[in-house]
Amino acid sequence: EMDKIIIIIIMIIDLLDLDPVPQTPVFDMGTDTRTEGDAVTLTVTPVGLQERRGSNVSLTLDMCTPGCTEPYGYGAQLSPRDQSAQEYLRQGTHVLTPAMLHKRAMDDQALQAEFYETPMNFVDPKEYNYPGLVRKNRYKTILPNTHSRVILKSQDEDDFLTTYINANYLKGYGGQECSYIATQGPTVNTVGDFWRMVWQERSPIIVMITNLEEKNEKCAEYWPEDTVTHEGIEITVVTVTQEDDYSLRVFTLKFGDEERSLRQYWYTSWPDQKTPDKAPPLLELVKEVERAREEAPPSSGPIIVHCSAGIGRTGCFIATSILCKQLRTEGVVDILRTTCQLRLDRGGMIQTCEQYQFVHHVLSLFEKQLSHTAEE
Structure with a gap:
């Protein structure tokens, strides 16, 4: 029951998310310099869609993932949030020609936006x-x-x-x-x-x-x-x-x-x-x-x-x-x-x-x- 209530609350929050997503999200720039390793130290300040796209913030929010050991197939159900993260990861693409690559490598803001939009897909x-x-x-x-x-x-x-x-x-x-x-x-x-x-x-x-x-x-x-x-x-x-x-x-x-x-x-x-x-x-x-x-x-x-x-x-x-x-x-x-x-x-x-x-x-x-x- 509790799981269902949590799902409904999350869906309502999704629907009521009236904050327009800023073009260049504001990030906690302290995140990148912390020690590699423990995901607890990897949380980013969630902005707009970002936390719903499967960043590890979703691990703490998403209590409805069934405790299954095979998340793909075998009748396992992914929560709506996990599903959208999976879809994003299956479809994400940005082909760069050499000229675009050189330009993009210098564009810190665009790369930050792209990085934080991409789900981490950590395991529950x-x-x-x-x-x-x-x-x-x-x-x-x-x-x-x-x-x-x-x-x-x-x-x-x-x-x-x-x-x-x-x-x-x-x-x-x-x-x-x-x-x-x-x-x-x-x-x-x-x-x-x-x-x-x-x-x-x-x-x-x-x-x-x-x-x-x-x-x-x-x-x-x-x-x-x-x-x-x-x-x-x-x-x-x-x-x-x-x-x-x-x-x-x-x-x-x-x-x-x-x-x-x-x-x-x-x-x-x-x-x-x-x-x-x-x-x-x-x-x-x-x-x-x-x-x-x-x-x-x-x-x-x-x-x-x-x-x-x-x-x-x-x-x-x-x-x-x-x-x-x-x-x-x-x-x-x-x-x-x-x-x-x-x-x-x-x-x-x-x-x-x-x-x-x-x-x-x-x-x-x-x-x-x-x-x-x-x-x-």
């Missing part, structure tokens, strides 16, 4: 009502969207905890399934699960975009100095190379009779709470990782990308990779479309307005490099 924590799960999540409000979560194979399929990892499959360029896995920085409790995932998914590459500590712990050091065994998987460091903006570790993984190679790119020049001053290092990393993917065995699985929460910097990296391919292939980019697609599969991808602007800057730089090469 009620969808994960399992005892003991708290120990498996770094941030209690950043959870994997259920339909695309990575499910760990387990001896006991009925024991939800043994199948759970805070990670989602993400589509790549052209909607290619399972191109990437976005996940949280492993915690002391989840290092074993992380390596189970690396092996299960046949991942050839890990991209790590966080320091181990930035004011507080952002990620556990999940790899060894030389060798270690987790969950029966023997992990050995073969080489460590220090580049300007990242270090590259090459590992050998052994499980049973099988042996595989794995590369970890640890990108350290992304300061906490800010986007990098320089787009070039991130762009170089994106190119380097794509080259490594092309050289990996054909049987390889998704590239695993993580920061601390697995949505902010992780979202920037994956979006940039996809969009560089789009620009090379089609000569245009659709940054909004890519952001929407990523958020359908993992809520909160590209976490702050600053990061959204930064992705535009990186793509603008990449386009200039492309056209410069073409002229030569």
